[in-house]
Amino acid sequence: MNLNPEFQRQLYLECSQARLIGIPAVLGIIFTFSYFIDGYRLGNATAKAALILFMLITLLWGARQAVDSIVEEYRDRTWDIQRLSALGPWEMAWGKLFGSTVMVWYAGLLCLFAYGLAIDDYAALPLLIFYSICAALLVQSGSLLLGLLAVRRGQTKSGSIFLLAVIGFLSIAPWLSDVSNLTSYALPDSTTHWYEMRFSSGDFHQISLLLALFWCAVGNYRLMSLELGLRATPWVWLGFSVFLMIYVGGFMPGSAYAFWLAAFAVCGTLTYVGVLVESNDAMRIKRLLTYFAERNWRRGSEELPIWWLSFLLLLPAALVLSLSEHPLREFSLRFHFYPLAMVLILLRDCGIYIYFCYGKNPQRALSMTLLFAVLLYGILPGIFNTLGQNGLAALFFPLWADSAGGALLCALLQTGWVSSLLYRRWKANS
Amino acid sequence: MITVDKLIFEYPGLRALDNVSFQMNQGSITALVGPNGAGKTTLLRCMAALDRPVGGTITIEDIDVLEQPRECHRIIGYLSDFFGLYQRLTVRQCLHFVARAQGITDSDCPAAITEVCRRLHIEDRLEMRPDELSRGLRQRVAIAQAIIHKPSLVLLDEPASGLDPEARHELAELFLDLQRQGMTLLVSSHILAELEAYCTDMLVLRKGCLVEQVAVKTPQHHKPFKLLLAQAVPNLADILTQLPDIELLKTEHDRLALIRLTTDTQHQHAVLKALLALNLPVCEFAPAASNLQDAYLQTIRQRP
Numbered sequence: 001m002n003l004n005p006e007f008q009r010q011l012y013l014e015c016s017q018a019r020l021i022g023i024p025a026v027l028g029i030i031f032t033f034s035y036f037i038d039g040y041r042l043g044n045a046t047a048k049a050a051l052i053l054f055m056l057i058t059l060l061w062g063a064r065q066a067v068d069s070i071v072e073e074y075r076d077r078t079w080d081i082q083r084l085s086a087l088g089p090w091e092m093a094w095g096k097l098f099g100s101t102v103m104v105w106y107a108g109l110l111c112l113f114a115y116g117l118a119i120d121d122y123a124a125l126p127l128l129i130f131y132s133i134c135a136a137l138l139v140q141s142g143s144l145l146l147g148l149l150a151v152r153r154g155q156t157k158s159g160s161i162f163l164l165a166v167i168g169f170l171s172i173a174p175w176l177s178d179v180s181n182l183t184s185y186a187l188p189d190s191t192t193h194w195y196e197m198r199f200s201s202g203d204f205h206q207i208s209l210l211l212a213l214f215w216c217a218v219g220n221y222r223l224m225s226l227e228l229g230l231r232a233t234p235w236v237w238l239g240f241s242v243f244l245m246i247y248v249g250g251f252m253p254g255s256a257y258a259f260w261l262a263a264f265a266v267c268g269t270l271t272y273v274g275v276l277v278e279s280n281d282a283m284r285i286k287r288l289l290t291y292f293a294e295r296n297w298r299r300g301s302e303e304l305p306i307w308w309l310s311f312l313l314l315l316p317a318a319l320v321l322s323l324s325e326h327p328l329r330e331f332s333l334r335f336h337f338y339p340l341a342m343v344l345i346l347l348r349d350c351g352i353y354i355y356f357c358y359g360k361n362p363q364r365a366l367s368m369t370l371l372f373a374v375l376l377y378g379i380l381p382g383i384f385n386t387l388g389q390n391g392l393a394a395l396f397f398p399l400w401a402d403s404a405g406g407a408l409l410c411a412l413l414q415t416g417w418v419s420s421l422l423y424r425r426w427k428a429n430s
Numbered sequence: 431m432i433t434v435d436k437l438i439f440e441y442p443g444l445r446a447l448d449n450v451s452f453q454m455n456q457g458s459i460t461a462l463v464g465p466n467g468a469g470k471t472t473l474l475r476c477m478a479a480l481d482r483p484v485g486g487t488i489t490i491e492d493i494d495v496l497e498q499p500r501e502c503h504r505i506i507g508y509l510s511d512f513f514g515l516y517q518r519l520t521v522r523q524c525l526h527f528v529a530r531a532q533g534i535t536d537s538d539c540p541a542a543i544t545e546v547c548r549r550l551h552i553e554d555r556l557e558m559r560p561d562e563l564s565r566g567l568r569q570r571v572a573i574a575q576a577i578i579h580k581p582s583l584v585l586l587d588e589p590a591s592g593l594d595p596e597a598r599h600e601l602a603e604l605f606l607d608l609q610r611q612g613m614t615l616l617v618s619s620h621i622l623a624e625l626e627a628y629c630t631d632m633l634v635l636r637k638g639c640l641v642e643q644v645a646v647k648t649p650q651h652h653k654p655f656k657l658l659l660a661q662a663v664p665n666l667a668d669i670l671t672q673l674p675d676i677e678l679l680k681t682e683h684d685r686l687a688l689i690r691l692t693t694d695t696q697h698q699h700a701v702l703k704a705l706l707a708l709n710l711p712v713c714e715f716a717p718a719a720s721n722l723q724d725a726y727l728q729t730i731r732q733r734p
Contacts, residue, residue: 002530078516085528085532229499281442283484286440
């Protein structure tokens, strides 16, 4: 049988006889214990134990397995062998995702089976199974995505990535528990408003979960394609940014300003995310400029950093917000909402991060940037503000300026200075 | 035919490959030599579509490597300087995975594994894990992984490092065997004496530039001869240049000379006769042993 080779390799690694026998044995002991607690029947304690075990196994162990399926390859220097294979990105991605978690699902399904035996009301069981499996797949798929990003950044330790997976677990586990509690009775008849439309909250959550899974799969495919050397323009990131703008915009109260505010927040966040997740390589910019100089637009666009795209989408949102009249323009007497100045501050922050990425210790770029952020956003403006020097405070944190023009000027000064430093470092590196 | 044209690769602050251009003929074994940091591994990685250069093109059998990396992977085999073996799988499982990943069907895998293991003499190690094998055997398993799908071009980065003389000899035999089957090989190595046993061409890289591409084993019409005299003869160079049909390459201390003669034995006999007629105290007159190391050192010295 011609199985997916990567899936088969993972089976070789994961499916040992000891595990195949050991997992049901350990679970059997736990459920026997809960059987005694329930008074010699499978009841509430068994159901709870099964659900908790399912979450622990599929979310935590599953996330760890998914991260390691790629980071371990990089660490053991076998990743080049995989990159040299004739496998396509999709084959490689699903082979890793499902192959590395095969024992996780073996154990998880046993837990779900025990849960099914322990509950009395089966009406809502399909919904719980749907949520459990989709949530676990989302965390595992997200972990693979994080692993791929780590590999692209040359990161070989999976601990920090796993931490993010734990955060995923902590956010999903209580929610899944709630679902299990609700299924014991009846689901509340709540509705969700999205762009003047009304949806049943349950349906909306399910569709949202499936959409999140879809984008995770697309992200994995795209990153795997890049790892395998396939050339592609960053349309996936562009598509994701637009999708998220539209999706989040739907929750805002119905006005154009609210939509653009959502777009501004989404694109701003994605710009930060984009600059953090991608490898900021000085040579990439050189390649990009070389291709553009040769008028090779397709090649050039392949080298575009993804955060540039989010930043480009941010600009019209900032412009619309700047030209609109709205109470949000002033938060308080001192703090103002100047979208264009915020755009420049965002650019400054990205510039500072990339400046450190081009340095001798790019591993410390994030911590150094955070340190500077504390200085620029908190300590320095705070000191000047306390001294009553509001103008100097605005120089560091332009949103404290009294006018939009003043804020823009302060932000421009900072961005210009950071850009010149960045340019000099880039020239030295390329 | 493999063509590399104006290849440029840069690391931050360093140009690792600078306008490298060359061609390799089908069925050749080319030695890729150069000092440490010359760009050998970078060149091999670019040719294997593992790293993306800033500029230039690489074409292997009409496939543009930079445009179609996956198609390129189907026709090349690559051995990295670290072997890239899965320590938790057996040798059989490693080979099975690579064979399947290179598109060999499951039913054809056993035959492919048997054949490559027979060729590399690792049939009896199939159920062992790579971490249980010696370095030489791990090297063989890694080579088996690189050639199991019978690629037309095999790129080998330092394949003989850490091997004992016997294993090196076997490796040379294997490369010649692969060449006989029509494969083209590009072998990077520091051990020039080992390369000499099987290489047909030599590429010399230095500081990211291609210094020279020479054919090592081609039919020659001229070859260098070493002339050694029993004692020094004043103005030896002048005496030798007066002789017809010889080319003086160099003299040392008026006692040793390196001359170039045609491969015609009658001509060689005539030259020796002429030398003796001049009453030169000839004590040695024989083809000069020119090897890859000499050629390499000569190239490096000529082009600092």
